[in-house]
Amino acid sequence: MVFYANYLKFFERGRTEWLRGLGFSQEALRRDEAAMFVVSDTTVRYLRPARLDDEVVVTVRLAESGKASLVIDQQALRGGEVLAEGRIRIGCVDAQTLRPRRIPPNLLASIGPA
Template sequence: MTAEARTFAHTLRIYWEDTDAGGVVFYANYLKFFERARTEWLRSLGFAQEALRAETGAIFIVSETRVRYLRPARLDDQLTVTVDVQHAGQASMTVAQVAWRGDERLAEGDIRIGCVDAQSFRPRRIPEPLLKVMDGYMGRGT
C-alpha cells in the first residue's frame, strides 16, 4: 500500500464562526478541523466513535499535539484536511495531519491519541477489529 493510498482526506468549508476579528481562521480551530478529519477517517474505516464506545467501551483521547501554522485560511475557503497514521501501537497512535487550500499547506500537526476505557479513563488496548483494519491501512496487514 502506498503512502498516498493510506492518506485520508476530508473537505470542509470555512464559516464566520471559524474566524477571528481579522477574518482569519482562529488558530485553535485547526485542532477542531483535525478532529473532524480523524472522526471521518475512522468512519470511513467502518468505526463510528459512538458505536465503538457503546460496543467496546473504548474512546480516544488526545494526549499531545504539535501544530505549526504556515499560512492563514479565510472565510469561504475550502480546505482539505489529511490524516496519515505515522505509528500505531496497542493502545495509542500518532497521526500526522495537514490542512490544505488547494496545493497550499496552511497548517500541519502531529497528534498523539490514546485509547482509554470510557468509564475509568484508564488506558486500554485499541479494540481488535480496529487494530486489524489499521494494520492493513498502514500496510502491515497479513
C-alpha cells in the same frame, strides 16, 4: 482569518471521518467496545492563514501505532497549499474509567501497520 485553535477542530473532524471511513464510528466504539480516544499530545505548525469561505481539506496519515495509542500526521490544505500541519497522539481509554486500554483488535487490523 481562521482562529489558530480551529485547526485542532479541523484535525479532530478529519480523524473522526477517517475512522468512519474505516467502518468505526466514535459512538459505536464507546457503546460496543467501551473504548474512546483522547488526545494526549499535539504539535501544530501554522504556515498560512485560511480565510472565510476557503475550502479546507484535512488529511490523515497514520505515523505510528501501538497497543494503546496512535500517532497521526495531519495537514490542512487549501488547494495544494499547506496551511497547517500537525502530529497528534491519541490514546485509547476505557469509556467508563478513562484509564488506558488496548485499542480494539478489529480497529487495529483495519488501520494496518504504520
